[in-house]
Amino acid sequence: MYSVVLLGIELMGHGCMIQWFCLTNVLIVLGPTHHYLRAGSRQGLSLGLCIVNIVGTIWTFAPFSFAVVMLPEIFDTPTYYTIGGFLTLYSVWCLYVVWQYPSKTRAADKSGYDPIW
Numbered sequence: 001m002y003s004v005v006l007l008g009i010e011l012m013g014h015g016c017m018i019q020w021f022c023l024t025n026v027l028i029v030l031g032p033t034h035h036y037l038r039a040g041s042r043q044g045l046s047l048g049l050c051i052v053n054i055v056g057t058i059w060t061f062a063p064f065s066f067a068v069v070m071l072p073e074i075f076d077t078p079t080y081y082t083i084g085g086f087l088t089l090y091s092v093w094c095l096y097v098v099w100q101y102p103s104k105t106r107a108a109d110k111s112g113y114d115p116i117w
Contacts, residue, residue: 025060042101050095057088
């Protein structure tokens with residue numbers, strides 16, 4: 001995986017690679033929403049992923065984030081922070097949606113252990 005990142009940096013340049021990193025964080029937040037809304041239970045869903053998405057969104061769009069520190073001329077803008085605020089609220093909403101579903105059951109868990117969340 002490290003070689004893929006280095007190859008991306010070599011082919012696209014440092015600035016473009018940082019933009020790709022931010023884009024992937026946005027897709028990780030927005031991507032599972034369709035599944036969250038149609039699931040109906042926590043089976044196959046993860047509260048842990050929702051929490052990681054909230055923390056990751058905050059760290060991606062904070063004024064001290066890696067993107068702002070490395071390329072402030074691109075990322076230190078009101079638009080960037082507005083999108084970050086929206087995505088953080090969106091991540092919290094996704095956590096709320098998953099939290100409202102019935103808990104996982106031991107019978108549905110293939111490992112035979114009690115599910116964590």
